[in-house]
Amino acid sequence: MKLFKNLFKTKEIEEESKDSSIQKSICSLMIEVAYADNQLDESELKAMANSLSKLDIEKEEIQEIVDATLAKSKESISFYEHTRILNDQLDYDQKKEVLNSVWAIAFADGEMDKHEEHLIRRIADLLYLNHKDFINAKLNQKETNEDS
Numbered sequence: 001m002k003l004f005k006n007l008f009k010t011k012e013i014e015e016e017s018k019d020s021s022i023q024k025s026i027c028s029l030m031i032e033v034a035y036a037d038n039q040l041d042e043s044e045l046k047a048m049a050n051s052l053s054k055l056d057i058e059k060e061e062i063q064e065i066v067d068a069t070l071a072k073s074k075e076s077i078s079f080y081e082h083t084r085i086l087n088d089q090l091d092y093d094q095k096k097e098v099l100n101s102v103w104a105i106a107f108a109d110g111e112m113d114k115h116e117e118h119l120i121r122r123i124a125d126l127l128y129l130n131h132k133d134f135i136n137a138k139l140n141q142k143e144t145n146e147d148s
Contacts, residue, residue: 022089023055025082026098027065029123032079033102037113047108051101083126095127096137103141110145 030051034044052062086095102123106116117138124134 021085023052023057023061024065025085026055026101027052027057027062028082029079029098030102030105031066033116033119033123034105034108036106036115036119037111041109043108043110044105047104051104079123079126083123086127092129095129096133098127099124099129099133099137100141103137104144107141107145112142 027048030048031040034040034048049059049062057065086098090098099120102120106112106120120138121134124131124137
């Protein structure tokens with residue numbers, strides 16, 4: 001009986017760990033996009049918090065991830081690490097939602113920086129999203145931002 005309890009407990013821990021790595025990867029990509037223009041605007045942080053609240057990430061954990069990602073941004077960042085996790089765990093529609101979220105961050109400050117757009121293009125490519133979805137997400141978030 002203990003064996004079954006331990007087996008189920010192990011499964012629960014694995015699921016929590018998987019969810020955590022997905023959340024951290026999404027958050028890291030958002031922060032990288034927000035910081036692509038070398039400044040982290042308050043409106044970008046608010047847009048990020050809004051998107052991340054849908055992932056049930058605690059505010060304290062968001063702050064930890066933000067701090068860790070900003071510290072790493074001074075080093076060479078490999079987006080492959082984060083996109084690999086997302087490719088392994090998310091379906092195509094979920095990856096399109098990630099793309100929409102990073103576009104929301106890019107448009108949050110009212111300015112589209114060329115570095116942000118280039119970075120999002122790289123993310124979309126690494127997530128194996130097609131160009132049509134890249135453009136649709138961009139136009140959708142641009143329209144949403146203009147309506148706000």
